[in-house]
Amino acid sequence: MSSELSTDVLIVGAGVAGLWLNARLRRLGYSTLVVERGALGGGQTLKSQGIIHGGAKYALHGALTGASEAIADMPRRWREALAGTGELDLSGVRLLSEAHYLWSPGTLAGNLTSFFASKAVRGRVDQVKGEQLPPALQDPGFKGKVYRLAELVVDVPSLLARLAELAGDGLLAGEHIEPLRENAELVGLRVDGRAIRAQRIVLSAGGGTQALLQALGLEQPAMQTRPLHMVLAKGPSLKPLYAHCLGGGPKPRITVTTHPAADGQWVWYLGGDIAEADGVAREPAEQIAVAQHEIAKLLPWVDLREVRWATLRVDRAEPAQSGLVRPDNAFLADQQRLLVGWPTKLALAPDFADRVIAALQRDSLKPGPVAPLPPLPRPPLAQPIWEQLLP
Numbered sequence: 226m227s228s229e230l231s232t233d234v235l236i237v238g239a240g241v242a243g244l245w246l247n248a249r250l251r252r253l254g255y256s257t258l259v260v261e262r263g264a265l266g267g268g269q270t271l272k273s274q275g276i277i278h279g280g281a282k283y284a285l286h287g288a289l290t291g292a293s294e295a296i297a298d299m300p301r302r303w304r305e306a307l308a309g310t311g312e313l314d315l316s317g318v319r320l321l322s323e324a325h326y327l328w329s330p331g332t333l334a335g336n337l338t339s340f341f342a343s344k345a346v347r348g349r350v351d352q353v354k355g356e357q358l359p360p361a362l363q364d365p366g367f368k369g370k371v372y373r374l375a376e377l378v379v380d381v382p383s384l385l386a387r388l389a390e391l392a393g394d395g396l397l398a399g400e401h402i403e404p405l406r407e408n409a410e411l412v413g414l415r416v417d418g419r420a421i422r423a424q425r426i427v428l429s430a431g432g433g434t435q436a437l438l439q440a441l442g443l444e445q446p447a448m449q450t451r452p453l454h455m456v457l458a459k460g461p462s463l464k465p466l467y468a469h470c471l472g473g474g475p476k477p478r479i480t481v482t483t484h485p486a487a488d489g490q491w492v493w494y495l496g497g498d499i500a501e502a503d504g505v506a507r508e509p510a511e512q513i514a515v516a517q518h519e520i521a522k523l524l525p526w527v528d529l530r531e532v533r534w535a536t537l538r539v540d541r542a543e544p545a546q547s548g549l550v551r552p553d554n555a556f557l558a559d560q561q562r563l564l565v566g567w568p569t570k571l572a573l574a575p576d577f578a579d580r581v582i583a584a585l586q587r588d589s590l591k592p593g594p595v596a597p598l599p600p601l602p603r604p605p606l607a608q609p610i611w612e613q614l615l616p
Contacts, residue, residue, distance in 0.1 A: 228419050232258045233593050234585075235414060235423035237402065237437060238430030239604060240270035241381075242555075242567070244388035245574040246429065246581055247395065248313050253582070254592035258423075259392060260399045260416050262433065266385040267607030269431040272455070272539045273571040274482040274494055275384075276325055276467075277303045279376045299572040300376050307379070312575065318387050319380035321483065326359060326468035327372040330478075330523050350374060361466035361483075364526045371468070378467045378482055381571070382609050389606060394597070398604040404441050411441070411562055424590055427581055428565045432542040438565065446558040446565055447545035454504040455539055456495040456516040459615040460532030463491045470523060472498070479519055484611055492611040509536040535614040543569050559584050 234250055236243045239261035250257050279300045305311030307318055327350065350372045356363070358371055389396065399416035406412060413422040428434050435448045465483040472478035480497035495516055498504075504512055513534045520527060544556040544567055555577035557566035564584055568577040 229422070230258065230419065230598065231422045231596075232256045233423065233590070234258075234425045234427060234581075235260065235421055236427045236429060237261075237414070238268075238428065238433065239265045239389075239392075239396065240268050240429065240431055241266065241273075241384070241388070241571055241574045242431070242577045243427070243429040244385070244392060245313070246427065246578040248388055248391040249578045249582065251391070251393070251395070252313070254595070255585075256395075256593060256595040257392075258395050258397055258421060258598070260397045260402065260414070260421075261604040262398075262400055262402070262430075264605050264607035265389050265396070266381065268433065269539070269541060270385065270571065271381055271607050271610055272537065273381060274480065274496055275321060275379045275381045275484075275571065276480075276482060277377045277379060277572045278325075278570065279374060296570075296572060299575065302575050303377065303379070303572070306575075307377075312578075313391065315384070315387055317383075319383040320377060321380050321485075322378040322465070322467040324373045324467070325376040325378055326353075326374060327471060328359075328362065328468040329370040329372075329471045331369040359466045359468060360464040361481075361524065361527070362468075364524075366526045380484070382606070385606060394601070396601070396603050398602040402437065402440065424562070424593070425585065426563050428563070429567075429577070431567065432540055434542065434565060434567070441563070443560070443563075446556075448567075449543050449545040450540040451543060452505045453496065453500040453539040453541065454507065454509075454512050455500050455537045456512060457535045457537065457611055457614055458493040458495065458516070458520070458529075458532050459486060459490055459611065460529070461490060462528040462531065463493055465491060466493065469497065476501070479523070484609070486611055486615070492615065494611070505538075512536050533615055537610060537614065541570075543567050555580055557581060557584065 233255040234257045236247055236259045239259050243259055247257050247259050277300050278296050302311060306313045306315040307320060309316035353371050353373045362371060401417050403415045404411055405415045405420050428437050430437055466481045467483060468481055469477035470479045477497040479495055479499050482494045484492045484494060486492050513536060555568045555573040557564060557580040564581055566577055568574045
């Protein structure tokens with residue numbers, strides 16, 4: 226087996242950003258190779274809630290922000306891909322919900338927030354009632370208001386499986402990644418001793434990108450992390466719910482998504498304000514107690530006696546911003562052959578790919594001849610986090 230490979234684009238990091246980019250590039254005729262140190266999607270991707278945001282949650286204070294404008298077209302692009310008619314063929318990926326919802330628990334502040342949100346998102350919100358409500362809210366005790374968003378929620382494990390399928394033979398498990406230089410110029414990477422030459426190298430390894438930059442002797446672009454302390458709940462009484470619960474502030478009080486476990490039960494994955502600043506400071510037992518109190522207060526008809534709980538700490542990797550503000554778009558910086566970026570969230574993976582492709586086109590980098598790759602050690606698919614924490 227040859228110890229040296231050559232490819233048009235070498236991608237490091239097989240989360241949604243790297244795999245989506247890889248599939249786009251292959252469809253355009255480029256030869257590609259994706260290197261992953263761990264399991265496919267095992268970093269930030271599988272810890273996401275699978276929501277393809279359209280910007281509504283960023284407009285809860287009553288005005289569209291740069292973030293909500295930038296992300297507004299993502300649901301359409303994802304829907305087309307899921308239907309097999311878009312930039313990728315993701316037909317067969319499981320769609321957990323055709324819509325995500327804004328849910329006001331009935332408080333004055335919540336109702337006002339949902340009203341302003343409905344005005345801000347320009348008609349992309351419709352109020353629903355009765356049988357149109359999410360199953361978990363179809364109880365006589367529910368007195369709030371619910372708005373249907375033109376967003377969707379995907380099953381991330383099946384998404385990763387499809388993107389891995391689209392990668393064909395172009396996935397490589399590699400633990401030790403070092404720069405490959407000629408005359409002080411970066412010409413590729415050395416992965417577990419194997420030299421891989423590439424016209425362009427893309428670092429899309431999320432939280433692992435900073436260490437890769439250090440290995441290349443680079444300090445820029447700088448990275449920041451946004452810590453979260455998510456909560457998982459699993460039990461026979463839980464019914465599907467995909468919603469932001471609104472409070473009086475600019476962030477959702479709690480965001481719930483529901484995921485199928487291997488044993489047939491549903492798992493609630495809880496984020497939103499509960500997972501941010503105060504939640505990050507809590508120990509797991511305290512964070513679970515707060516989540517139990519919130520669910521009991523907001524959904525008192527849900528029987529929690531047989532529900533099992535766990536927490537998960539997540540560090541969302543992003544380009545460094547002044548004041549730790551949230552980036553509005555996917556991010557990409559380039560230094561000759563090296564392109565470094567973060568999609569900042571699952572929904573923006575197509576935007577990240579757009580930026581890489583625009584950089585290749587700017588530099589007039591055309592696809593070269595595609596040669597078959599030799600058999601390569603292939604990274605495994607990561608196990609869903611709820612199967613790891615609540616088997």
